[in-house]
Amino acid sequence: MAQQDRETRYNKKRLRKGRLLIFLLLVLFILCGVYIVQQYNSGKEYASQTKIPEEKFVPDEKVNKIENYLILGVDSRGEEKSRTDTMMLLSWNRETNKMKLVSFMRDIYAEIPGFQSYKLNTAYYLGGVQLLKDTLTNMFDVPIHHYALIDFKSFEELIDILAPNGIEIYVEKDMSAYIGVSLKQGTQRLNGQQLLGYARFRHDAEGDFGRVARQQKVIEALKDELFSPSNVKNLPKFVGAAQGYITSDLTSAQELKTVLSVVAGGPVTIEKMTVPLEGTYSFNSYSHAGSVLEIDKEANKTALHEFLQLK
Numbered sequence: 527m528a529q530q531d532r533e534t535r536y537n538k539k540r541l542r543k544g545r546l547l548i549f550l551l552l553v554l555f556i557l558c559g560v561y562i563v564q565q566y567n568s569g570k571e572y573a574s575q576t577k578i579p580e581e582k583f584v585p586d587e588k589v590n591k592i593e594n595y596l597i598l599g600v601d602s603r604g605e606e607k608s609r610t611d612t613m614m615l616l617s618w619n620r621e622t623n624k625m626k627l628v629s630f631m632r633d634i635y636a637e638i639p640g641f642q643s644y645k646l647n648t649a650y651y652l653g654g655v656q657l658l659k660d661t662l663t664n665m666f667d668v669p670i671h672h673y674a675l676i677d678f679k680s681f682e683e684l685i686d687i688l689a690p691n692g693i694e695i696y697v698e699k700d701m702s703a704y705i706g707v708s709l710k711q712g713t714q715r716l717n718g719q720q721l722l723g724y725a726r727f728r729h730d731a732e733g734d735f736g737r738v739a740r741q742q743k744v745i746e747a748l749k750d751e752l753f754s755p756s757n758v759k760n761l762p763k764f765v766g767a768a769q770g771y772i773t774s775d776l777t778s779a780q781e782l783k784t785v786l787s788v789v790a791g792g793p794v795t796i797e798k799m800t801v802p803l804e805g806t807y808s809f810n811s812y813s814h815a816g817s818v819l820e821i822d823k824e825a826n827k828t829a830l831h832e833f834l835q836l837k
Contacts, residue, residue, distance in 0.1 A: 578675055578773045581655040585775065586669035591621040592834070596659060596673040598650065599681065609647040610658065611678075611726065612741060615668065617834050625796045626834060627745060629738045634802065635810065635818040636661050644815050666801075666827045668834065672775055678726075680771035682718030685748075688764045689757070692717050693747050695724060703729040735800070742798045749794060799833050802826050 578600070586594075599612030615628040632647035639660050641652055649658040659670050676684075685693065692715030702708040705723035709716075716724060725744045728737040751757055776784070802821040806829075810820045830836075 578677060580773055580775070581673075581675070583655050583659070583673055583775045585671045586663065588671055589669075591619055593618050593620065593671050594669055594834075596655070596662070596670050598655065598658070598673065598675045600650070600675065600677050607651050610650040611647065613646065613658070614741070614745070615662075615670070623794060625749075625794060627742060627796050627798045628830065628833070629742055629798070629800045630662070631734055631738060631800065631802065631819055633734060633817065633819045634807075635812075635815065635820045636665060639664060642814070645818055648815075665823060666830050668830060668836065674776075675773040676771060678722055682722050684764065684767055684771055685718030685721055687767050688748075688760055689751050690760070691715060693721055693744075693751050695721065695743070695747055697724060699730070701727045703727070738800050742800075746796055746798075749796060753794060797833075799830070801830060803829055 595616040595618070597612070597614040597616055598610045600608045600610055609632070611632065613630040613632065615630070617626040617628070619625070630646060632645060634646040635643055636646040636649065637643050638649050638652060638657065640657075644652075646658075646661065649661040655673050655675060659673065662668060663670060694713065694715050696713045697709050697711055697716075699711050700709065701724065705727050707720050707723040709720060709724060709727075714720075721744060725741045726737065727740065728734055730736060732739075752761075802819060803826055806822040806825045807819045809817065811817050
């Protein structure tokens with residue numbers, strides 16, 4: 527009987543400990559939820575100004591596990607027409623969780639539907655996201671399923687929310703011309719304004735080709751920062767702020783689902799490509815368009831299809 531009483535007391539003690547543990551976990555879960563919601567709302571308030579209006583966009587049909595996102599950076603908040611300084615295609619394979627990033631040079635002499643040929647970055651000025659999408663799909667026969675559009679001032683502020691202590695970048699040389707900041711050669715942690723200046727610098731012998739390479743380098747660094755375990759606390763505010771700063775055809779729920787899918791897929795790798803490829807272009811000039819890159823369209827189209835595994 528005494529043995530039975532001891533076992534009963536022991537089981538009751540274990541039960542109380544179990545209930546206490548469940549209670550503590552529940553409180554922790556609630557506190558985490560409250561923190562996430564507060565930070566998310568704080569981010570939305572941080573980005574309280576009106577974002578660039580959503581644009582007409584007709585997505586291409588999805589035929590496999592690959593989704594292609596057109597990522598555009600512009601130099602205004604929609605008050606007036608602007609050109610796209612950054613034009614990238616981010617291709618995500620949902621099955622392998624691999625990403626491929628294609629940068630399109632802004633001076634490509636492009637056949638713009640309904641207009642005479644101009645520099646590629648003029649397509650957005652003439653007809654917004656849809657016309658730029660149509661220009662790319664007509665030239666390179668590449669499907670585009672989503673778009674994301676951000677102005678450069680918003681980019682600076684999002685970086686400061688995501689990484690309050692800056693993002694580590696190796697600056698290859700001293701930079702200051704026409705970027706609003708002065709950067710010294712060496713490994714540094716750059717804030718939003720400095721990182722944007724680094725990505726936009728082009729006043730050297732490499733010109734736009736060097737700038738595109740730096741833009742790709744910045745995307746790689748942002749990816750590492752976004753998925754760093756030490757940065758988890760900043761993500762809710764970042765996602766909230768993104769709702770006010772980034773214009774996209776995706777809803778908030780779809781954006782969250784995409785991010786969670788990428789995170790759940792494990793480590794993310796990014797392969798990079800620039801169009802036009804070396805040896806497939808020449809320089810020219812036109813009175814209506816200025817200095818341009820005339821490209822071998824078929825050679826670049828073939829290489830792009832191979833890179834994105836569209837065949």
